[in-house]
Each structure stands twice: as structure tokens, then as C-alpha cells.
Amino acid sequence: MEHQSPCPPTTVRRNPHRKARKTPSTLPPRDPPPSAPSTIAPFPIDELLHADPPPDPPHKSQSLSEKLNVFLRIRPLDIVPPKLGKNPSAAALKKKGKGKSPNNLKGRNKNVCLVMNDSSSVTLSAPISALESKRAKSEVYDGFSHVFPSDSIQKEVYERVMDPLVEGFMDGKSALLVALGPTGSGKTHTMFGCPRDPGMVPRALQKIFSHLNESGDSHPSRSYYLSMFEIYSEWGKSERILDLSPNGVELSLQQSSVKGLQEVMACNLTQAESLIAHGMLKRATAATNANNQSSRSQCIINIRNDLRNFDGKKEFLSSGAVLTIADLAGAEKARKTGNQGTRLLESNFINNTSMVFGLCLRSLLEHQKNPKKPLQKHFKNSLLTRYLREYLEGKKRTTLILTVKPGEDDYLDTSFLLRQASPYMKIKYSNLEELPNFPSLKRSTTHSGSEHLKRRKFNGSDTSLVNAVKNDNDEVDGNRASEKEAKYEKLQQKANASPKSGRSAHMSMERLEDLHTEAQRARNEKIMLGFAKALWNVLKEYKQKLTESDKDAEKLRCALRKEKASVSKLEKELEELRSCCSCCKHPSIDDSPPKEEPLSGFSAMGSPMKPLVQESTKCIDIVHEYNHISMEYHSDTLESRTSTDVSKEWAEHGGEGFGANNILLDEISSGDNVGSFSSPMVLGTVHTEENEMIAQMVDSFSNIKGDEECGSFPFGGECLPQQTEVKPTDQKGENLPVNNHRVADLEETNIQGQHLVSTIAGLSGSEHSDNIDRSSPPTVNSGENEKAVTCNTQNSSLSMDGEIMKRNPKVSSSISKSHPSVVKHDGLADECKVRETSAKIQSPASKPPNSMKPRTRKLLPSSAMLLKEFNSLEIDAENAKENKGKSSTKGMERSQGSISLLRLLNSNVNR
Ligand SMILES: Nc1ncnc2c1ncn2[C@@H]1O[C@H](COP(=O)(O)OP(=O)(O)OP(=O)(O)O)[C@@H](O)[C@H]1O
Known part of the structure; x- marks a missing residue:
């Protein structure tokens, strides 16, 4: 096929950014001069191998901490299929490429679609085969936190991406690192790497525990808990959560926390690496046409920094900070992966999750651009986004690392990812929450919060009740809750003091958890007992008042009876008067008609x-007496x-x-x-x-x-x-x-x-x-x-x-x-x-x-x-x-x- 001269390209700037940038006038030259700053420079493998790490990467990236950091890592174009699961080492690459970039190893740089312009921008050029017109089309994506070329090594990526997060985590700041990209682009490689070339997670753990060991304290004041789980789809139907820790079981999501997720306290690097390795073995993977070890689930690792045993002054500084690392399954096309059946269903789940994740961030961006636009609740559409809700709503720091493949064949995948994710770099965090989101810590916080709420309610309703509850709480015999809490603390101190390994550590953790639960239950019982006693006292008071009312009523009844008696007495007297009157009464008048x-x-x-007058006088006296009585009786009226x-x-x-x-x-x-x-x-x-x-x-x-x-x-x-x-x-x-x-x-x-x-x-x-x-x-x-x-x-x-x-x-x-x-x-x-x-x-x-x-x-x-x-x-x-x-x-x-x-x-x- 005869090679035609390329048409003048049309360049589209996707992220008009902070500074004007010269648009590449032509496609990347096949053999760029060594001085050329852009595109793919010859991979200085020797320099990298012997050079010191960059002087300021961690703190440099800290300046961007208030923005969502989006890193871009370009995977090497041609990778020797890993034998026995091993990635080609730098030495091997060096041997093969003789000091050249992997992209140039086989002279395929002309087949690449993505060229790195500088440390923050890339140019994506559509391959000629993909163009309908003969006019070349290229897109510049700028504004990345950093672009890692294909020849970048794990250490460099760690120092730019992960180390700042670890530093923040050590200072008590929670953070999330998410790897996004199409299948086979190197997400898992970047996150986990391999034993010979460890990725972000092992390096982070290394730093964390090295810091722990550096303190030289036989009783470490810090303790780190690791948890690992995956969200997968069974037969493409429902999403499920599986605990990837040892003895892990299926879990469920409640709000934004995974119920029953095991946290394993890692006392040293070995324990931590062991736990991670165990989880990786447990994670669902499968071979596809695109990746012989393709992840089929979204994997999430939590590292929690607990400072409860610290000297007390710095206890709140880093207590509960969580470093979350998410290795998402890469979006994939069925045509490329050749997936069928279950794999195809998995692909749907994976693609859907990626899409929902992207929608959440896009909604957040639009909301930030125009606050009148409500923040869409896309997070509800998948377990992953539900779990990461706080991050996706801009409440916590999030860092994205995009992994892409630069080959012409990967143009569509790369273009899709860059179009989708490059705007995210404009997302800002204005009100960052430093609150921990770790499930177990949430539980304990919730309990104490509910206790406060109860007390507030008492305050609002009845102070006597509050006092009664307080008194009763003080009087609870034995203070079982306090004892159990003390026991819990003691055991925890013991566990921290004598780090165990493996199963014994896990067992002690379980025991501690049980004790913790029991202590909480005892506390709740204490509260309920106090409330019941207070209620009893109130009821007693009411009963007393009722008795007094009954007594008063009885008194009134007595008075009424007396009144009645006096009335009847008066009536009797009246009767006597009548009888007295009737004594004088003469034979009754004959009703017969008068003669x-x-x-x-x-x-x-x-x-x-005279007798008549006497009789009259007598009657007058009677009337007088009667009137007198009547007057007394009706004196009121x-x-x-x-x-x-x-x-x-x-x-x-x-x-x-x-x-x-x-x-x-x-x-x-x-x-x-x-x-x-x-x-x-x-x-x-x-x-x-x-x-x-x-x-x-x-x-x-x-x-x-x-x-x-x-x-x-x-x-x-x-x-x-x-x-x-x-x-x-x-x-x-x-x-x-x-x-x-x-x-x-x-x-x-x-x-x-x-x-x-x-x-x-x-x-x-x-x-x-x-x-x-x-x-x-x-x-x-x-x-x-x-x-x-x-x-x-x-x-x-x-x-x-x-x-x-x-x-x-x-x-x-x-x-x-x-x-x-x-x-x-x-x-x-x-x-x-x-x-x-x-x-x-x-x-x-x-x-x-x-x-x-x-x-x-x-x-x-x-x-x-x-x-x-x-x-x-x-x-x-x-x-x-x-x-x-x-x-x-x-x-x-x-x-x-x-x-x-x-x-x-x-x-x-x-x-
Ligand atoms: N930067 C790199 N350097 C050398 N090898 C790499 C690099 N990135 C990826 N690889 C290799 O490419 C292969 C695919 O990588 P990886 O499994 O990490 O892709 P992925 O994005 O996780 O894919 P999936 O989404 O399907 O899991 C692996 O064999 C890995 O070793």
C-alpha cells in the first residue's frame, strides 16, 4: 500500500487550559530529534535506573490538592507477553531496546495514536485507517496533573501520584485513588505491580510501615487496619460484594458502608503484603483476548490509620483517616475481547459501572460549574458509586489515574477515555471533609451520636427525666459496660504491643470486635435501664397525686353527707312543727257539699x-318560728x-x-x-x-x-x-x-x-x-x-x-x-x-x-x-x-x- 502524504491535520483542543500551547503542526515525526520536548522521547532507561528520584514531586502535587488530580499513564505499546506472570523488567527492556523507548523498539512509533506533548498534555491522533476523510484529525488533551510516558516506571508514578496521598493519609487525611482505563491498559499493573516491580499499593504500604518502624517504639502508637473487597456481578445480574480478606464472605452495602467487612490489623509490612496478596489471589480474573488476566470486578482496598493508642495529644489528628485504592475493571468492547456468555455479561456490568462512575463525576463538575444545576444522584446506580459517594460528591479528595494504550488499534478506547475523563480535572474541592468514613469507626461514632441524641431529647422534654437518667446511670451496679470497655482497651493495647502474625492476629482482632460489640450492648442496656427507672419515678409521682385527689374527694363527700344530715334534721324539725300544728288541727273538713x-x-x-285569739297567736308563733327556720336554711338565697x-x-x-x-x-x-x-x-x-x-x-x-x-x-x-x-x-x-x-x-x-x-x-x-x-x-x-x-x-x-x-x-x-x-x-x-x-x-x-x-x-x-x-x-x-x-x-x-x-x-x- 502506497503511503500517501498526510493532509494538514485538524487539531482540536479538548481542554483549553491555563496557558497557550503551540499546536503540533504535523503528526509526530517518525524520528524526532532528541531535543524535541514533545511526543515520545527516547526512553532514558539508563538515566532512570541510576538517577535520583525527582526532587519535589510529592509537594508539587500537593499544590493541586484542592483540585481533582487526574494523571495519565501511557502503557508501553508493545509488551512482551508476560511469562509466568512477570512483566518485562527494565533490564530486559534495556537489553531489547538498547536504550530506546519501548515504543521505538520495533519501530512502531508511527503506529501510535497518542503522543505526549509535555508533562501535562498529550495529542491524540486518529489513525488514517479510522478517518473517513483523508484529512488528519488530532486532539490535544491538556491540563493533566502529570502525564507518564510509556517508559515511566512504577517508582516515578508512585512518587507523583501515590506518595502525596500517603503523606496526607499519615496526617489524617482520607483520600481515594482510582485507576480508570480500558481493559489491558495497565490499571492493575499500576496499582499492584508485581513482586519485582511493585505498584502503588505495595509501595504505599512500604512507606507506611517503614514510618512505623522508624519510630522505634516497642509499643507503636499507630495501628493500621486493612480491608479488601470486590464488587462483582454474578452472571451479569446483580452486583455482589465479596470480602477478599481471609475468611471473607459475601457482604452487603448499607448506605455507604459495607456491612460486616473485616478489617485486619496489619502490624508490619509483611502482614499487610500478605493480606493484599491473599486478596489478589481471591479476586475474580479471567483471560480475554485483550488481557490474559483481566480483572472481572471492581477491587477496593482500604487502609485505615488508627491512632487511638497515641499519647493523646495527636489522637484526633489522624484517627480514622482512610486511604482507599480502587482498581476498576476496564471498559471493554466485545469485538475486541471476544467475550461471550458470562464474560460478556461481566463486560456489561463493568462498562455500566464505569459509565455510572463517569456520570457521577460529570454531574459533580456541572454542578460546580453551575450551582443551579442539581447534583444528580447517579451514584445510586451502582454499588461502587454508592460506596464512593462522598468522594464522588466532592466531599473528599480523589485522585484519578488514567491508563491508556497508545496503539492505533486502541484509538477509540483511548479517545473515549480521554474525552470522558479529561474534564474531571476541573473538579474542585471547596469543603473537604476530614471525617473518617471507615465502617467500624462509623458504627462507634453513630452509637455515641445516638446517645447524645437521646440526652438531647431528654433535655428537651423533661429535665427530671434527664437527672434521673444521669443518676441511674451513675448507680448502675457493676458498670459492666465500663468493665468491658476497659477490657477491650486492654486487649487492644496487648495486641498492639505484641504484634502477632497471620492467624493469631486475626483471631485477636475478632475477639476485640466481639468485646467491642458487647460493650456497646451493655452501654445500651444501661441507658435503657436508666430510662425505665426515670419513667417509674414519674409514674410513682402521678400515683401519689392521684391518691391525694381521692382523699380530697372523700373529704368533700363527708362534708356533703354532713350537709345532707343537717338538711334532714331541719326537715325533721319541720315535720315536728307540722305535727305540732296538726295537734291543733281539728277534724278534717268534710268534703261533702255544705248544707x-x-x-x-x-x-x-x-x-x-279569747280562745280564737289564743289560737291565732299560736299559729302566728308557728309561722314566725317556721320563717325563722326557713330564713336560716335559706340564708344564702x-x-x-x-x-x-x-x-x-x-x-x-x-x-x-x-x-x-x-x-x-x-x-x-x-x-x-x-x-x-x-x-x-x-x-x-x-x-x-x-x-x-x-x-x-x-x-x-x-x-x-x-x-x-x-x-x-x-x-x-x-x-x-x-x-x-x-x-x-x-x-x-x-x-x-x-x-x-x-x-x-x-x-x-x-x-x-x-x-x-x-x-x-x-x-x-x-x-x-x-x-x-x-x-x-x-x-x-x-x-x-x-x-x-x-x-x-x-x-x-x-x-x-x-x-x-x-x-x-x-x-x-x-x-x-x-x-x-x-x-x-x-x-x-x-x-x-x-x-x-x-x-x-x-x-x-x-x-x-x-x-x-x-x-x-x-x-x-x-x-x-x-x-x-x-x-x-x-x-x-x-x-x-x-x-x-x-x-x-x-x-x-x-x-x-x-x-x-x-x-x-x-x-x-x-x-
Ligand atoms: N506500564 C507497564 N509496563 C509494563 N507492562 C505493563 C504496563 N502496563 C501494563 N502492563 C502489562 O500489560 C498487561 C495488562 O495489564 P493489566 O492487567 O494491568 O491491565 P488492566 O488495565 O488491569 O486490564 P483489566 O482491566 O482487564 O484488568 C499486564 O500483563 C501488565 O503486566
Whole structure:
């Protein structure tokens, strides 16, 4: 095939970078002059073999620590297939190449697609065969932390890439190193190398443990724990994690930590190398067309630096720092690898993982470029990215080392990787977390954190609980947790002091782990016990309060019982009073219709006045006593009004609607309008028992009267005698002057007392006057003698007043005081009845109490009229006529009161 002259290349700068760079005008010359700085220089193998290491690489790269470091390592183009797993040594290369670069060994440099421009940039040229047009196309990738040419050795790579990370790790900074690249590009070689040419991991361990040995302390203050696991795909289905440490088992991922991952404490380099070697043997590898020992899993190694046994001052400096090294399986193309079946499925898993990893970093980059863009959660799509989440979210330092193959055949793989990964070098870390992420340490941190959280919760809810918990925690017998913790520490110190090797060290580690778990459990028990005790105390307090409340309730119940007893006592006394009253009671009134007999007149009664007066006085006393009791009993509710007040009110209101008892008695005494006699609030305002008492009193008077006039005193209004208009006369039959009594005395005395007395006089002296009106002298049918006796009420009352009021001057005031203003109803039915009846009853309000106008009256005995009214509920038509249209609200109230009184009278009569 004739070689055509190359067309002018089109160069694309992928990473426009910090400084302008001269674009290569032509493809790399086949035989570049030795002075040419770029492309692939002759590999100075002799110089490298004998030269000192570069003076400043570690610290130089530290200046880039705030950026994601991306290194590029170019694998030698032609590599002698490793025999017995050995890479060609530098000596062999030297022997073969005679001091030339491996790329030039067979004169194939013209077949390379990747040329190193300088230490930070490369040019990728598409091979002619890959070009559709004849125009050459090249891409410059710049900005790498460092580009390692194909002839670079492990030591150089370590010093540039790994050593700064190890230094940081020794200072307590966690870091991640990830090897990325297509299959067979040298990732595993770079990371692990071989015994004769160790890679990053062995060299790092060497440095770590050399530092440990240099301290010369027989009791090393530092301890390093190694863990190693791989993420693989079984039959291309689900991802799995396998612990690569000895006796390692399958693991699971929780959040970002591997649950159950074994950490093996390496006390020296030998132990550490042994563990790594064991893990490498365990790791899944397989031969493909691209690599005879291709990694089929993502391998992760953790080295944790634990300084818990340090002297105490520097304990927090490097405690928990973790150095993580990830050797990823390389992306591969089925066409190249020739994978089929399981291998092909593995390829899919590997490629997917690589893609997700790249997406995470790309998302982080875009988020950093434009913070408005949310950080995509690509990490969820694979176990690897989930485990490395904090690194992929820019919270911890990450370093990438890209491995590529420079051959023309590898152009697509190389181009893909460079296009994908070169932008990552722009990722920055602004808020680096120095927190450890080691699983076991996380656990212990979490536990202490939860304890603090609990205490915070207690603080927020109940301080007493907190105190109780604290006290109880202090009082936990034995302090099992403390003992176990001490034991744990002791054993750990022992283990550190006398480094064991191999299995014994592992066993002691297991034992320590068990002790640690047990100590944590004991701590939790202690906390729960304290909480339970505190809760118990609170419950006890509540119980005590409940008991006190019960006691108070019992006291109240006792007081209530006493009150009830006093009430019943009062009721008893009342009963006694009633019985006392009933002693005076005469044979009950005959309910049979009254005989049509003429009313007995005063003279016909034939009995003297004195016994009646005595009886009246007695009843007044009873009323007084009852009122007195009633006043005591209802002292809280009764309205105390003096007779003077009542008198005043009466005077103001024309004598209407004031004083239940006095009006009651007044109306009883008046005798007229018996059917309508009513006192406002008679029953509504006066206590029921009081009303009953009054009713009894009235009744007793009726009986007395009946006794006095038994046989001669006609009952019933049906056979009333003809009304006779009478005038007050004396016993001789001469008319007496109206109101010729001692008016002055009346004014001086309580008007209520007057009414009472007059009522009693009217009732008791019914033989003298059946119907007495204090305002108008009633006419009295004198019975068979037809001796009209004009009985002026006031006169009569005066006749007794002097005696009664002298004996008991407080009678009227006592009665008037017993008028509560609160209206009570015996029941709805009664009330309705009363209302119905009261509607028919003429209101007495129309009749002024002190009217001096003489009126013609029916001469009916008051008690008979009462009974008549009660029994028939008839209304005096005449009174109804008179009072038609004059009824007022007060009158209605009085009517209702009177009806209620009548009801009581009826009950008394029935009894
Ligand atoms: N820089 C190098 N110098 C000499 N030999 C190398 C170099 N890089 C890689 N090799 C050799 O190339 C072969 C493939 O390398 P390696 O297994 O490390 O590739 P890889 O990227 O890990 O591949 P895979 O992803 O399939 O595991 C190995 O035999 C290795 O010794």
C-alpha cells in the first residue's frame, strides 16, 4: 500500500487550559530529534535506573490538592507477553531496546495514536485507517496533573501520584485513588505491580510501615487496619460484594458502608503484603483476548490509620483517616475481547459501572460549574458509586489515574477515555471533609451520636427525666459496660504491643470486635435501664397525686353527707312543727257539699273571742318560728327585706305585688275575691314548705272555725245566703264609724303585721265576719239571729294587734323576710294548670289594698271560699267582670301564686 502524504491535520483542543500551547503542526515525526520536548522521547532507561528520584514531586502535587488530580499513564505499546506472570523488567527492556523507548523498539512509533506533548498534555491522533476523510484529525488533551510516558516506571508514578496521598493519609487525611482505563491498559499493573516491580499499593504500604518502624517504639502508637473487597456481578445480574480478606464472605452495602467487612490489623509490612496478596489471589480474573488476566470486578482496598493508642495529644489528628485504592475493571468492547456468555455479561456490568462512575463525576463538575444545576444522584446506580459517594460528591479528595494504550488499534478506547475523563480535572474541592468514613469507626461514632441524641431529647422534654437518667446511670451496679470497655482497651493495647502474625492476629482482632460489640450492648442496656427507672419515678409521682385527689374527694363527700344530715334534721324539725300544728288541727273538713244552712253569726257561735285569739297567736308563733327556720336554711338565697322596706315598696306600688305572705294573709283576711286571691310569688317566691306551713295554718284556722261552729257554720258557696250589705256596727247594732280605730298606731306598726293579724282575726273571727276587708267594712251575716256585726278589720286587728304585736313584734318582719325573689315551679304540669286557672281568675291587682271605698261583699267564710275555689276552680263572675281588662302582669303572677297556694291547701285538706 502506497503511503500517501498526510493532509494538514485538524487539531482540536479538548481542554483549553491555563496557558497557550503551540499546536503540533504535523503528526509526530517518525524520528524526532532528541531535543524535541514533545511526543515520545527516547526512553532514558539508563538515566532512570541510576538517577535520583525527582526532587519535589510529592509537594508539587500537593499544590493541586484542592483540585481533582487526574494523571495519565501511557502503557508501553508493545509488551512482551508476560511469562509466568512477570512483566518485562527494565533490564530486559534495556537489553531489547538498547536504550530506546519501548515504543521505538520495533519501530512502531508511527503506529501510535497518542503522543505526549509535555508533562501535562498529550495529542491524540486518529489513525488514517479510522478517518473517513483523508484529512488528519488530532486532539490535544491538556491540563493533566502529570502525564507518564510509556517508559515511566512504577517508582516515578508512585512518587507523583501515590506518595502525596500517603503523606496526607499519615496526617489524617482520607483520600481515594482510582485507576480508570480500558481493559489491558495497565490499571492493575499500576496499582499492584508485581513482586519485582511493585505498584502503588505495595509501595504505599512500604512507606507506611517503614514510618512505623522508624519510630522505634516497642509499643507503636499507630495501628493500621486493612480491608479488601470486590464488587462483582454474578452472571451479569446483580452486583455482589465479596470480602477478599481471609475468611471473607459475601457482604452487603448499607448506605455507604459495607456491612460486616473485616478489617485486619496489619502490624508490619509483611502482614499487610500478605493480606493484599491473599486478596489478589481471591479476586475474580479471567483471560480475554485483550488481557490474559483481566480483572472481572471492581477491587477496593482500604487502609485505615488508627491512632487511638497515641499519647493523646495527636489522637484526633489522624484517627480514622482512610486511604482507599480502587482498581476498576476496564471498559471493554466485545469485538475486541471476544467475550461471550458470562464474560460478556461481566463486560456489561463493568462498562455500566464505569459509565455510572463517569456520570457521577460529570454531574459533580456541572454542578460546580453551575450551582443551579442539581447534583444528580447517579451514584445510586451502582454499588461502587454508592460506596464512593462522598468522594464522588466532592466531599473528599480523589485522585484519578488514567491508563491508556497508545496503539492505533486502541484509538477509540483511548479517545473515549480521554474525552470522558479529561474534564474531571476541573473538579474542585471547596469543603473537604476530614471525617473518617471507615465502617467500624462509623458504627462507634453513630452509637455515641445516638446517645447524645437521646440526652438531647431528654433535655428537651423533661429535665427530671434527664437527672434521673444521669443518676441511674451513675448507680448502675457493676458498670459492666465500663468493665468491658476497659477490657477491650486492654486487649487492644496487648495486641498492639505484641504484634502477632497471620492467624493469631486475626483471631485477636475478632475477639476485640466481639468485646467491642458487647460493650456497646451493655452501654445500651444501661441507658435503657436508666430510662425505665426515670419513667417509674414519674409514674410513682402521678400515683401519689392521684391518691391525694381521692382523699380530697372523700373529704368533700363527708362534708356533703354532713350537709345532707343537717338538711334532714331541719326537715325533721319541720315535720315536728307540722305535727305540732296538726295537734291543733281539728277534724278534717268534710268534703261533702255544705248544707244549706244560714251562716252562723258572731253571736250565734256562742264562743268567746279569747280562745280564737289564743289560737291565732299560736299559729302566728308557728309561722314566725317556721320563717325563722326557713330564713336560716335559706340564708344564702333569701332576700332579706325588712317590713319597713316592704311597707315602702307597697306604698310605692300601691300595695300590690310585694310580700308574698303579707299579701297572702292580706287576701285571706280580706276574704273577698277568694277565688282570685293571690299573692305574687306566693309559691314561686316562698319556699314550698313555707307555703305548706302557711296553708296548714290557714287550714287550721278553717278547722278551728269549723270546730267552733260545727253544725252551725255552713260550707260551700252554693248555698250562700243572700248578700247583705252591712255597715260596721257595734254589738248594739249601731253603726260604727269607718276607720275609727287607731290609725296612728297602724301606721307606726308594720303593715305586714297588720295584715297578718287582720287575716288571722278575719279567719278566726269568722263568726264575727266571714269576709273581712281591711279596706272596707264587710258585712257579716249573723246567722240565725241575723245579727249583723260590722267588723272593721282594722278595728278587729287592732283589738288583737295590741296583744299579738306586743307578744311577737317581729312576726310581720319575719314573714316579709322570707320572700325569696327567685321563682320556683313545682312542675311544668302544675305550672300549666296554674296558668290556665289564673287566666280565669280575676287579678286582685285591680283592687287597692287600702281602698276605703265600701263595697258590697258576698258573705262567705274565707276558708269555704278557698275550698270552693280550689274544688271548682270557678271564678266569681262578678269579680271577673269587675276586673275584666284590668289584669296586669303582676296580677297574673299573683293569680298563679294563689293557684299554687290553693293546690297546697287542697293537698293539706286531702291529708
Ligand atoms: N506500564 C507497564 N509496563 C509494563 N507492562 C505493563 C504496563 N502496563 C501494563 N502492563 C502489562 O500489560 C498487561 C495488562 O495489564 P493489566 O492487567 O494491568 O491491565 P488492566 O488495565 O488491569 O486490564 P483489566 O482491566 O482487564 O484488568 C499486564 O500483563 C501488565 O503486566
